Amino acid sequence: MDWEDIKTFREVMTGGTVRAAAKNLNVHHSTVSRRIEHLEKSLGVTLFERRPEGYFPTSAGEDLARAAGTFADDLVTVERHIAGRDNELTGTIRVTMAEPFATSMFASRLPEFCEAYPGLELEILTSYDLLDVARREADVAIRMDNNPPDMLVGKRLFAYTTSIYAHPDYLARHDFVNQPEQARWLGWTDRDSRFPDWTQSTEFAGVPVWGNFGSIALQIEMARAQMGLVMIPCIAGDSTPDLVRATRREPTPSRDIWILTHDDLRRTARVKAFMDFAELVLRDNKAALVGQLTE
Secondary structure (H helix, E strand, O other), X not given: OOHHHHHHHHHHHHHOOHHHHHHXXXXXHHHHHHHHXXXXXXXXOOOEEEEOOEEEEOHHHHHHHHHHHHHHHHHXXXXXXXXXXXXXXXXXXXXXXXXXXXXXXXXXXXHHHHHHOOOEEEEEEEOOOOOOOOOOOOOEEEEEOOOOOOOEEEEEEEEEEEEXXXXXXXXXHOOOOOOHHHOOEEOOOOOOOOOOHHHHOOOOOOOOEEOOOOOHHHHHHHHHOOOOEEEEEHHHHOOOOOOEEOOOOOOXXXXXXXXXXXXXXXXXXXXXXXXXXXXXXXXXXXXXXXXXXXX
């Protein structure tokens, strides 16, 4: 069996259609069809039922999927072990972190890293998704998490903080004590009530939540447009023009900041170099991350 055929087969199993697999593999859909046909011919079985709504595995296809999954996991493990023996300060490091971290803290400091390690190339994935370090989707992860996966190792730094922000004109227009129902929070998660728990420990407990906006950048712009109150990380709120803290209370500690990698990679020279650099950048920005306002 051809390994490319197996990879294609796994993508079709995951995506359910030829076009979805082609998109993930960055190939033409005819290539996907050809590889599946080649794999079926080499095995002498039909792996999928072709239906208008997609490809559905036969019993033979399900058997192959189990075997292919085990083989792929073993291959990733071998790749990690090999990469973990690499002591050269060359190659590519793939790092995942939330976009506010990348833009507000790391972007201006990257020239230092590039000058110190000219043989290394960085790939920074600005995503809130928890990319799988164990499967080599990333080599280093900077995560906000109180319970990181057990198979990852690294260093816990400190907890970032959150506070309540709004446009000063929005605050001036509303009477939050006598008419709180005329104001609104900008929501960021699914909820069963207009008064969820995360608002009840604040002085704006009577203000209803409106909408669901998962992007911090979007929440910020909506707050700047005087659409409501937001509860966001201090490093984002304090650095945004037109927003002020809407409370005199101290910022609330949120999740811990971790710099993580897989145990097989932690002694790799290039991974260790970036993890040390990341710790330096984060500690230099600790005051902003924990919400200490400068005079």
